[in-house]
Amino acid sequence: MFKGNFIDNLPKIYGTYTGGFIVFIILMAIAEQAGMTAKTIGILFVAFTVCIYALIGYLSRTVQVDAYYVAGRQVPTVFNGMATAADWMSGASFVAMAGGIYFGGYTYMAFLVGWTGGYVLVSSLLAPYLRKFGCYTVPDFIGTRYGGNFARFCAVVVLTLASFTYVTAQINATGTIASRALSIPFELGVWVGLVSILLCSMLGGMRAVTWTQVAQYIVLIIAYLIPVFWISNKSGFGFFPHFMLGEEVARLGELESQFGLVKNAAADVKAAGVPGGLKSIAVSHAGVPEGGMAAWKFISLALCMMVGTASLPHILMRYFTTPSVKAARKSVAWSLFFIALLYTSAPMLATLSKISLIDPNLPTGIIGKPIAEIMQIEWVNAWINVKQAFIADFNGDGILQLNEWFMRGDVVVLATPEVAGLPYVISGLVAAGGMAAAMSTADGLILAIANALSHDIYYKIIDPKADVRKRLLVARALLIVIGAAGAYIASMRITSILGAVAWAFDFAMSGLFFPLILGVWWKRATRQGAIAGMIAGLASGTAYLIYVYPKFMGNAPWLGIDHLRFGIIGASVCLVVMVVVSLMTEEPDKATQQMVDEVRVPSGKTILGKQH
Amino acid sequence: MSNKEKHWEKTKGLMIITLIIWFVFGYLIFMFGSDLNTSSFMGYPLAYYMCAQGSIIAFVVLIFWFANRQEKIDEEFGFTEKEDD
Numbered sequence: 057m058f059k060g061n062f063i064d065n066l067p068k069i070y071g072t073y074t075g076g077f078i079v080f081i082i083l084m085a086i087a088e089q090a091g092m093t094a095k096t097i098g099i100l101f102v103a104f105t106v107c108i109y110a111l112i113g114y115l116s117r118t119v120q121v122d123a124y125y126v127a128g129r130q131v132p133t134v135f136n137g138m139a140t141a142a143d144w145m146s147g148a149s150f151v152a153m154a155g156g157i158y159f160g161g162y163t164y165m166a167f168l169v170g171w172t173g174g175y176v177l178v179s180s181l182l183a184p185y186l187r188k189f190g191c192y193t194v195p196d197f198i199g200t201r202y203g204g205n206f207a208r209f210c211a212v213v214v215l216t217l218a219s220f221t222y223v224t225a226q227i228n229a230t231g232t233i234a235s236r237a238l239s240i241p242f243e244l245g246v247w248v249g250l251v252s253i254l255l256c257s258m259l260g261g262m263r264a265v266t267w268t269q270v271a272q273y274i275v276l277i278i279a280y281l282i283p284v285f286w287i288s289n290k291s292g293f294g295f296f297p298h299f300m301l302g303e304e305v306a307r308l309g310e311l312e313s314q315f316g317l318v319k320n321a322a323a324d325v326k327a328a329g330v331p332g333g334l335k336s337i338a339v340s341h342a343g344v345p346e347g348g349m350a351a352w353k354f355i356s357l358a359l360c361m362m363v364g365t366a367s368l369p370h371i372l373m374r375y376f377t378t379p380s381v382k383a384a385r386k387s388v389a390w391s392l393f394f395i396a397l398l399y400t401s402a403p404m405l406a407t408l409s410k411i412s413l414i415d416p417n418l419p420t421g422i423i424g425k426p427i428a429e430i431m432q433i434e435w436v437n438a439w440i441n442v443k444q445a446f447i448a449d450f451n452g453d454g455i456l457q458l459n460e461w462f463m464r465g466d467v468v469v470l471a472t473p474e475v476a477g478l479p480y481v482i483s484g485l486v487a488a489g490g491m492a493a494a495m496s497t498a499d500g501l502i503l504a505i506a507n508a509l510s511h512d513i514y515y516k517i518i519d520p521k522a523d524v525r526k527r528l529l530v531a532r533a534l535l536i537v538i539g540a541a542g543a544y545i546a547s548m549r550i551t552s553i554l555g556a557v558a559w560a561f562d563f564a565m566s567g568l569f570f571p572l573i574l575g576v577w578w579k580r581a582t583r584q585g586a587i588a589g590m591i592a593g594l595a596s597g598t599a600y601l602i603y604v605y606p607k608f609m610g611n612a613p614w615l616g617i618d619h620l621r622f623g624i625i626g627a628s629v630c631l632v633v634m635v636v637v638s639l640m641t642e643e644p645d646k647a648t649q650q651m652v653d654e655v656r657v658p659s660g661k662t663i664l665g666k667q668h
Numbered sequence: 669m670s671n672k673e674k675h676w677e678k679t680k681g682l683m684i685i686t687l688i689i690w691f692v693f694g695y696l697i698f699m700f701g702s703d704l705n706t707s708s709f710m711g712y713p714l715a716y717y718m719c720a721q722g723s724i725i726a727f728v729v730l731i732f733w734f735a736n737r738q739e740k741i742d743e744e745f746g747f748t749e750k751e752d753d
Contacts, residue, residue: 162701162715162716162719165716165719165720166698166719168719168720168724169694169698169719169723169724172723172724172727173690173693173694173723173727175727175731176686176687176690176694176727176730176731176734177687177690179731179734179735180682180683180686180687180690180734181683184738298721299710301711301712302708302710302711302712303711305711305712305713305716306711341716342705342712342713342715342716343705343713344701344702344704344705344715344716345702346702350701351698351699351700351701354698354701355695355698355699358694358695358698359695362694380749381749382735382739382742382748382749385734385735385738385739386732386735388731388735389728389731389732389734389735392727392728392731393728396724396725396727396728399724400720400721400724400725403719403720403721404720653672656672656675656676656679657672657675657742657747658742658747658748658749659742659746659747659748659749659750
């Protein structure tokens with residue numbers, strides 16, 4: 057069926073795969089009509105997709121160093137874009153983003169701008185140059201550009217801290233989805249999730265992760281877009297929701313002023329017994345908060361997420377896998393295109409979900425109706441029973457007000473298909489999509505950490521004479537150790553005190569952003585400067601986080617820079633220290649300057665050899 | 669100035685233009701969010717539209733444009749990669 061080599065056949069292979077997945081969805085829909093239970097459908101969806109990923113992981117096994125670390129540098133532009141999009145969009149993007157917009161409105165949407173704008177920095181400042189360099193890992197670049205094992209070591213420390221903060225949240229998400237879909241306890245679900253993740257990456261490293269991520273992107277984007285379009289059409293909001301929800305957004309504004317946006321007092325919420333993590337709508341959907349401070353908070357959050365994006369090693373290393381520098385640049389553009397398909401749909405899903413629930417004129421609306429009546433609705437009951445939704449009749453009038461309906465953010469993605477009366481097969485599809493999103497990100501992160509430890513610490517620092525077999529053995533062993541550590545922490549359910557996903561961005565930008573870009577854009581940057589910058593940036597950022605985070609010291613944020621934005625402090629300190637120390641020390645030698653000149657032109661050989 | 673230096677000058681110029689456009693869509697317009705929201709686009713309040721779709725689309729277009737421009741610059745100075753590099 058497929059003649060010729062694998063790369064030339066990629067469009068056919070993934071075309072067939074997509075067709076197969078759609079056939080599977082249709083079969084499940086038929087099975088549902090024939091009376092298959094919702095539970096079985098959920099299990100089949102998750103099990104079927106995970107088995108496919110494991111199969112791809114097995115078929116991509118390799119014993120070559122450059123295939124293991126950079127997928128042999130032959131991933132075509134568009135496919136690398138899809139893989140990066142899956143790598144990028146985490147379980148949180150998939151499950152929680154629409155919920156974030158549902159509750160946070162315009163203010164929350166700073167994340168959307170931040171998580172997309174960073175790619176402009178990646179393409180114009182970093183990706184093409186790192187590709188020309190020919191490194192296997194991000195610390196590989198720092199170690200070679202600045203020279204010396206200590207600079208390399210510092211970069212590994214920043215990378216590990218940032219990526220590990222992120223990976224526990226991802227394993228946590230796979231555990232949650234696996235436990236819900238397979239009806240097993242959460243602690244077991246975490247380990248099932250981990251085994252699935254390792255199956256995709258262990259045998260083939262970057263090569264296996266690349267080809268599974270492409271497959272996971274296809275599943276997650278189908279799983280996200282079908283419900284959005286279906287709900288919009290079924291409920292009569294418009295054929296193409298992205299262009300047609302203007303009226304609904306305006307209507308939400310009217311309803312907000314009709315019902316009133318009431319922020320419940322914490323004491324009332326506690327007294328009513330609302331389960332933790334559940335919220336009611338208290339912020340305007342599209343309204344912009346007045347004042348300079350609000351604008352600054354929006355912009356500063358977007359800034360941290362953008363600069364963080366350009367410093368996160370699991371994203372940067374995806375651009376090491378393209379065949380050329382030119383392809384690396386184009387590939388960034390395709391990545392953002394594939395990400396935008398989901399990110400521009402999230403606000404639409406949030407709008408659809410909100411209008412369905414709060415417009416009393418719609419059959420699905422629940423706000424403004426008698427509570428006794430609402431309690432009869434099947435989905436309301438189901439979600440209240442699992443403590444994902446809650447009704448608290450504060451004013452005792454028996455009518456559900458806007459501030460009396462509580463739910464968890466995840467419910468927006470997970471329950472909206474049900475609310476709109478879509479068949480259960482869609483909920484199964486959404487579970488498979490969430491699993492794909494969380495797995496693909498976890499794979500990228502675990503691989504980034506394990507590769508840095510095996511290549512930069514073990515091979516470059518501890519045992520430079522190790523042969524290929526031994527290097528890959530160490531790389532795989534580290535993959536298991538890091539995955540297990542992440543799963544262990546996730547299973548202890550302490551992720552809430554480990555803080556937000558945003559921290560990973562702040563850690564990365566504090567320690568890595570300026571050493572990376574100045575390494576390319578400023579020849580005068582020296583080893584001492586880079587080392588001092590990384591240490592001072594990470595230390596000051598972390599110190600500020602401890603100073604300001606409510607669960608640690610809890611001091612008042614300075615200029616509105618709270619724990620989500622501590623990277624601003626870290627990166628500023630890093631820049632100043634790096635420039636000052638670089639200027640105080642002797643300028644880099646001729647060889648280093650020449651190397652930087654070489655990095656700046658696309659043609660010619662990479663700085664580091666094909667296998668190193 | 670050598671060929672390499674001229675190439676780098678142009679590359680830097682393109683980088684600066686790219687980052688200016690990035691700054692406009694990522695930050696500048698959101699400094700005036702409440703003023704923006706008084707006008708509308710396709711029925712959406714403008715500030716809401718820009719963070720839901722507008723800026724994101726602008727970034728995608730910007731990166732494609734940047735990649736094409738940079739390829740032209742590389743071509744102009746003869747630094748285009750050979751296929752077997």
